[in-house]
Amino acid sequence: MAATISVIGAGYVGLPTAVLLAESGYKTYLIEIDAGRLNAIRKGRSFFYEEGIDALIEHSLQTEKLIPTDSYEVAIPKSDFIFSCVGTPDNPDGSPNLSFVFAAAEESLKYVPKKTIFIQKSTVPVGTGQKIVQLLNRKRNKHIDYVSSPEFLREGTAISDSLWPDRIVIGGNKRVAEKVLGLYKSIEKNRDKIVSRIGIVSPTGHPTNYFLTSLNSAELIKISSNAFLALKISFANSIAKLADHTGADITEVMDGVGTDRRISRAFLNAGRGYGGGCFPKDVSGLISSANEFGVDIQIMTAASDVNESMPGYIARKAQTKLSSLTGKRLAVLGLAFKAGTSDARRSPGIKLANILSRNGAKVSVYDPKANHEAEADLRSGITISNSLDKAIRGTDAIFIATDWPEFIELDFKKVKDLMRGSLIVDAMNALNENAVTHAGLQYTGIGRY
Ligand code: UDX
Numbered sequence: 001m002a003a004t005i006s007v008i009g010a011g012y013v014g015l016p017t018a019v020l021l022a023e024s025g026y027k028t029y030l031i032e033i034d035a036g037r038l039n040a041i042r043k044g045r046s047f048f049y050e051e052g053i054d055a056l057i058e059h060s061l062q063t064e065k066l067i068p069t070d071s072y073e074v075a076i077p078k079s080d081f082i083f084s085c086v087g088t089p090d091n092p093d094g095s096p097n098l099s100f101v102f103a104a105a106e107e108s109l110k111y112v113p114k115k116t117i118f119i120q121k122s123t124v125p126v127g128t129g130q131k132i133v134q135l136l137n138r139k140r141n142k143h144i145d146y147v148s149s150p151e152f153l154r155e156g157t158a159i160s161d162s163l164w165p166d167r168i169v170i171g172g173n174k175r176v177a178e179k180v181l182g183l184y185k186s187i188e189k190n191r192d193k194i195v196s197r198i199g200i201v202s203p204t205g206h207p208t209n210y211f212l213t214s215l216n217s218a219e220l221i222k223i224s225s226n227a228f229l230a231l232k233i234s235f236a237n238s239i240a241k242l243a244d245h246t247g248a249d250i251t252e253v254m255d256g257v258g259t260d261r262r263i264s265r266a267f268l269n270a271g272r273g274y275g276g277g278c279f280p281k282d283v284s285g286l287i288s289s290a291n292e293f294g295v296d297i298q299i300m301t302a303a304s305d306v307n308e309s310m311p312g313y314i315a316r317k318a319q320t321k322l323s324s325l326t327g328k329r330l331a332v333l334g335l336a337f338k339a340g341t342s343d344a345r346r347s348p349g350i351k352l353a354n355i356l357s358r359n360g361a362k363v364s365v366y367d368p369k370a371n372h373e374a375e376a377d378l379r380s381g382i383t384i385s386n387s388l389d390k391a392i393r394g395t396d397a398i399f400i401a402t403d404w405p406e407f408i409e410l411d412f413k414k415v416k417d418l419m420r421g422s423l424i425v426d427a428m429n430a431l432n433e434n435a436v437t438h439a440g441l442q443y444t445g446i447g448r449y
Helices: 014-023 035-042 053-062 072-078 099-111 128-136 158-163 174-189 191-198 215-246 250-258 279-292 298-322 348-358 371-377 388-392 412-418 433-438
Strands: 004-008 027-031 066-069 081-084 115-120 143-148 167-171 209-213 329-333 362-366 397-400 423-426 442-444
Touching: 004 014, 004 072, 004 099, 014 027, 014 053, 014 066, 014 081, 014 158, 014 174, 014 191, 027 072, 035 066, 053 066, 053 158, 053 191, 066 072, 072 099, 081 099, 099 115, 099 128, 115 128, 115 174, 128 143, 128 215, 143 174, 143 215, 158 174, 158 191, 167 174, 167 215, 174 191, 174 209, 209 215, 215 250, 215 279, 215 298, 279 298, 298 348, 298 397, 298 423, 298 442, 329 348, 329 388, 348 362, 348 371, 348 397, 362 371, 362 388, 388 412, 412 433, 423 433, 433 442
Parallel strands: 004 027, 004 081, 027 066, 081 115, 115 143, 167 209, 329 362, 329 397, 397 423, 423 442
Antiparallel strands: 143 167
16 A cells, blocks of 8 residues: 655645645645645645646545645654655744744644655754754654655746756665665656646656755765855856956856766856745755854855845846936836746845835836735835836836846847836846847846856
């Protein structure tokens, strides 16, 4: 008989994980304590935008393989495997807040059956697993195995990333890790059937690598992967500032640099910097965790500082082009931290809009999916537009802060007619510069022109 699984937390990681396990034939309890999120899932909808996920929720509810619940008591006693996918927001000092991680383990512990495997998917600082193992060992009459299996999916491509992962990492006892690997392999076996329901194009030639490691190594693999990607982005942004001063074009530079296979072109796109629920907190989490062990990790402090500087840098660049920001009418397009998601956490577009507004500009903003989520973080006085046309009408300059296709493929002749000025600030370096200038508009990117 197929195993029964509990997934704790219906967020960006937990929801795709639960749905894919359910679609692979496992009876999967999805434990979510937020009533709003739970009700949405029960109606077949995710509380965030993610391509393909609603169709899979709906199907797995129909087959009754997915069982959304707010009750540990209902789900945990029946579970052979428990995936913990709760949030790890950061504390004001940058260290990760692990209260949800420990609460999920404590709460599970109350109801675990005699034997179960607890799999940590939340991103935690190295050493956390060992502390949870101590906690789980308190139940002497039960046998709870613990492994770390960090998640590498990206928001916006969560389903595809989970079905065709670059690697699966499982840290802990090898015998236990093999059992957990069996679950992932079973998702892999079912992936053609799953994608046929949602029409996601499968990547070709994409082998998955499997790593069975120690507990601490698995935790550190996850945090180091995100830190290194953040480092690459901040490196590209540092060179972009130099390119701005020297007339070089950062895109040409990184195309040249990135063809070196030892380096690779990925994550060398300069622009308004990284945002979202992962990179900013994973970088600050790594810094605080290293400090705790007395390890100097200045390289990450520098990466974080460069990232923080980018929205201000872009505002100053625009200020130079416009003489002044005061009284100017400016549109910021893109409030999600990247295209393909409604997630506006730590969004560079929001930060940019707030800086422009603080400097006296009259700012309108628009995002196809994240308007609502961004609202709370925008300064009062900023106008949230419900259409692209409304956002850009009568503006002196437009800032592209997220590379949504509808921004990249804008009809710039029409844009020119709607604007009163002519400056297009490509804060993603994603536009076709010729399309902008041919329409009679002025183009500027980050590290280019
Ligand atoms: C990231 C990791 O990629 C993923 O493996 C992990 O599981 C979670 O964190 P995600 O936060 O979804 O995923 O977004 P990602 O696509 O990595 O982008 C992060 C940020 O970096 C975005 O704001 C993006 O716009 C920015 N970015 C990315 C750049 O500024 N330049 C680049 O070259 C690439």
